[in-house]
Amino acid sequence: MAQRSKDGTETILRKCGINESYQLAMYLLDQYRGxxxxxxxxxxxxxxxxxxxxQLEEAVKIAVVDTVMRxxxxxxxxxxxxxKTPSWIQLRSLDLTQHIKWVHIGGHDDFEHTxxxxxxxxxxxxxxxxxxKQPGWTMTIYRQESSPIMEALLTWNHPQFDGAGAKVFHEDFLEFLNAGSVHxxxxxxxxxxxxxxxxxxxxxxxxRLKKLPVDLTYLAKVFxxxxxxxFMNRDPAQATWSPIRSSPYKTQFRAFSIDQASLVAVLALCRQNKTTITGLLHGLALIAFSSRLDSATAPAFQGCxxxxxxxxxxxxPPDVPWVQSDRAVANYVTQMPHRYDTELVARIRSKLPAEKGEGVAMSADLQRELWDVSVRSRQEIAAxxxxxxxNDIVGVFKYVTDWQKTMKDQAKKTRQLSWLVTNIGVLEGGPNDTGQEWSIDRAQFGLSAEIPAAAIxxxxxxxAGRGMCVAASWPDCAVDVALGEGIMADLERWLGQLASQ
Incomplete structure (x- = not known):
């Protein structure tokens, strides 16, 4: 039920949920940005x-408005x-100049670099x-003189919604662009x-939608x-090699693309081996981290x-404008860990080539380990x-009463996760055959450095039908740039190798 704010000037719609409060605390503490x-x-x-x-700018503005209203x-x-109890409030209006920004690039400028x-x-x-008191999202659009393409960067504050919600935003925005109505x-x-x-x-x-049952044994373990x-925590899978540092805050970001033909080949291998792209990325990450870090530095790993x-x-509910639960722009994600023990990591390291360096291919023996790890990771996700x-971690989060204190304390501990994978899946890009309608040709997804969470x-x-982009982010103050770039080079090279088999 809506209520008035303390000063009586705003209508409070509801208190922030667990995920929203958790992300808000990280933002307020400068542990996460955009x-x-x-x-x-x-x-x-x-x-x-x-x-x-x-006319172009008007069509974009109208499509954004329609998306906002949905x-x-x-x-x-x-x-x-x-x-301790942040709340969402109803706003009377939006100034779209604060949310839609156009950047026009000269014809001789490097569009991709910009x-x-x-x-x-x-x-x-x-x-x-x-x-x-304005929503925490912006759409910044880059356009080169008379170019037939534009790049639309949707950037948001995570309490507002998650990556899956951003995917829905772009898909609905595309739908409204193609509706073509400018009345x-x-x-x-x-x-x-x-x-x-x-x-x-x-x-x-x-x-508030579902019960979050937590077994006593699971709760006791997490607690x-x-x-x-x-001094009692001797877990070899901790990421002690990447100490948690809060400043200076700077995200290192790298990305590479895989064309559609290569992606189709990799997906066929995933299906053949009963895994997914997410499972495969965990397997590739494990081998890359095992190769780039020695056994004394990292005897085991934990991913997420x-x-x-x-x-x-x-x-x-029948009266909501977004119609289906899976089309909600909201915050419905959680996380699950994957542990890769010392025995497994030692076995992988024993099969790495003696010769290190860029360009080294993955042996057949190492590929067998890759698929075993990828399948196991996928099975854990399915379970x-x-x-x-x-027994989801969000069920434990409901016992947290002060998120800012919790996240401050978290930043004083040893880092648990070496990496995480957040895959928002396949974005529907619309028609690309006639060339007469709006379509999406490529996408790129990125997170700012999450200080107390995964190192990378x-x-x-x-x-759909246009390939995949794989991106990586890490805190500059906690991960060596050469290590991050080396791991990304490994993933790009090995995905290319798998695609060409």
Whole structure:
């Protein structure tokens, strides 16, 4: 039920949920900044010429407005952000100049370089103060003179929604672009969008949609790992090689692309070996980390998969504008660990080539280990999804009463995770045969450095029929650049090797 804020000026829609509060605490402590999903759009011929610039910008603005109206989490602000009970509030209007920004690039400038530099910069950018009361997202569009393409960078503050929500944003934005209707929108006056005064139905937090049963043994295990003194923690899988440092805050970001033919070949191998791209990336990461770090530095490893629980949610209420639970722009992800013990890591290291360096191929013997690890990782993910929300870490999070204190304490501990994989899957890019409609040709997904979490974060994303981009982020103050770049070079080379088999 909606209520008035303490000063009586705003309508509080609901308190922040567990995931939203957790991400907010990290943002407030400068442990995490922004997340970006960038898509390259093919512009229809009638909007591509220089003289159609006004019509192009108007079409984009209208499609953004329609997307905003479908997803209430794009319309809300926050109050009491630094308290123990932050809340979402209803806003009266949006100034679209604060959310849609155009950058026009000269014809002789390097478009790809400009976009990549902007992507890196946006990851580390900060959002306006919460006191300004505007939603924490922006769409920055890069366009070269009369080019038939534009790059749209959606950057957001994670409490607002997750990566799967960003994927829905781009897909719905594409749908509205192709709807092509530019008639007047109710409430839109120039760049000011007056929001409906009827209270919007926000997506319900996961802990209020489903029970989060936690067995006593699981709770005790998590609690012990949290309070156990450091001198009693001799877990060889800890990422002691990457100490948790909070400053200076800077994200290192790298990415490479795989064309559609290569992706199809890799997917065929995954199916043949009963695994997925996510499982395969865990296997490749394990071999790369085992190769780049020695046994004294890292005798074992722990990785992590970000899990989207939308499939475990009940059907959406009939009156919500996003229609289906899996189309909600909201925060429904959680995480699960994968452990790779000393015996496994030692066996992998024994099969690494004596000759190190770039260009070294993966042997048949090492590939067998790769597929074994990839299959196991995929099976663990499948079991987690099958278990639903029983013994999920979000069920333990509901016992946290002060997220800022919890995350401050977390930053004083030893890092647990060497890497994580957050795969938002395949983005529907629309038609690409006639060339007369809007379509998405490629996508790139990236996270800012997450100070107390994984040392390196891998963020793959695909566009249906157009290939895949694999990106990685890491904190500059905690991971050597040469190590991060070396691991990314390994992944790119080995994926190319698998694709050519």
């Amino acid at each position: 997340t970006t999903l960038s898509c390259r759009y093919a512009i229809p011929p009638h909007l591509a010429p220089a003289e159609s610039r006004t 997803h209430p989490m794009l319309q809300v602000g926050m109050v009491d952000a630094t308290s 976009v990549q530099e902007a992507f890196r910069t946006q990851l580390d950018g900060r959002f306006p103060e919460f006191s300004i 007047e929108r109710a409430g839109l006056d120039g760049d000011i969008l007056t929001l409906p005064q009827a209270r919007p139905l926000l997506p319900v937090p996961i802990e 012990w790992e949290d309070i156990r003194p450091q 998969t970000i899990i989207d629980h939308r499939r475990n949610l009940p059907p959406a 987690r999804l099958e278990a639903g929300l029983r 974060e891998f963020s793959p994303v695909s566009v």
